[in-house]
Amino acid sequence: IILDDCIGKNFTKSIHYLDKAIKSNNNIAELYSLRGTVELELKKYDTATNNFKKAIEIDKDFKDAYFNLGVISKYKNELIKAVNYFDKVTLVDKKNVRAFSNKAFIKIQLRDFNSALSDLNKAIEYDPNYINAYLQRGNIYKELKLFDESLKDYNKVLSFKDS
Numbered sequence: 001i002i003l004d005d006c007i008g009k010n011f012t013k014s015i016h017y018l019d020k021a022i023k024s025n026n027n028i029a030e031l032y033s034l035r036g037t038v039e040l041e042l043k044k045y046d047t048a049t050n051n052f053k054k055a056i057e058i059d060k061d062f063k064d065a066y067f068n069l070g071v072i073s074k075y076k077n078e079l080i081k082a083v084n085y086f087d088k089v090t091l092v093d094k095k096n097v098r099a100f101s102n103k104a105f106i107k108i109q110l111r112d113f114n115s116a117l118s119d120l121n122k123a124i125e126y127d128p129n130y131i132n133a134y135l136q137r138g139n140i141y142k143e144l145k146l147f148d149e150s151l152k153d154y155n156k157v158l159s160f161k162d163s
Contacts, residue, residue, distance in 0.1 A: 011038050011041060011042055014038050015035065015038055015039075018031055018034060018035040018038065019035075022035070027058060028058070029054075029055040029056075029058040029059040029062050029065070030055070032051045032052070032054040032055040032058065032065075033051065033052060033055040033062060033064055033065050033068070035051045036048045036049070036050075036051030036052040036055065036065065036068060037068065039051060040068060040071070040072065045072050045075065045076060048068070048072060049069060049072055052065040052066075052068050052069050052072075053065070053069070061092045062092075063088075063089045063092040063093045063096065063099075066085050066086075066088040066089045066092065067085070067086070067089045067096075067098070067099060067102075069085040070082045070083075070084075070085035070086040070089065070099070070102060071102075073085055074102070074106060079106050079109060079110060082102070082106055083103050083106050083107065086099045086100075086102050086103040086106075087099075087103065090103075095126040097123045097126050097127045097130050097133070100119045100120070100122045100123040100126070100133075101119070101120070101123050101130070101132055101133055101136070103116075103119045104116040104117075104119035104120045104123070104133070104136055105136065107119065108136065108139070108140060113140050113143060113144060116136070116140055117137060117140055120133045120136055120137040120140070121137070124137070129160070131157055131160050134153045134154075134156045134157050134160075135153070135154075135157050137153050138150045138151075138152075138153030138154045138156075138157065141153060
C-alpha cells in the first residue's frame, strides 16, 4: 500500500502508513529511508534528512540514505557536504556510477576539474554505456581547451544515439 501511495503521489497517506509501520518496529532502516524519500518529494529537507540519518543509525552502510543526503545537500547548495555524502556511497558501493557522476557534477561547479575527471573516468570504467559521464567529461575537456579529447567524448555520446 505504501509504495502504491508514493507512486500515486498520495504522500500524506504514505507518511501515515510509514509512521504506523515505524511505530510497530522502529528498527528497520528501509522504513526511515522510505519516509525520508517521501519527505524529499515534498521538499521537506530537514525532516527528510532526519529520516535518512535515522536509517544510517540503524544500518551504517545504507547507501540509499547517504545518496539522498547528498541530493539534499546539493539542493541546499551545501556542495562540499554533498560530495562527502556521495563519497560515502562509493565507499559502501564502490561501483555506484550515479554517485560518481553526482560528485563530478558538483566538482565541475566548484571548478575542480581534475577531481571531476577522475570521478567520471570511474563512472565510465564501471558503466561504459553511461552517456552522461561522457557528456560531462567532454564538457570538462572543452573547458580545459583539450578539444580533441572533448570531440572524442561528444562523438561517443552521438554514437549511443545512433545505436
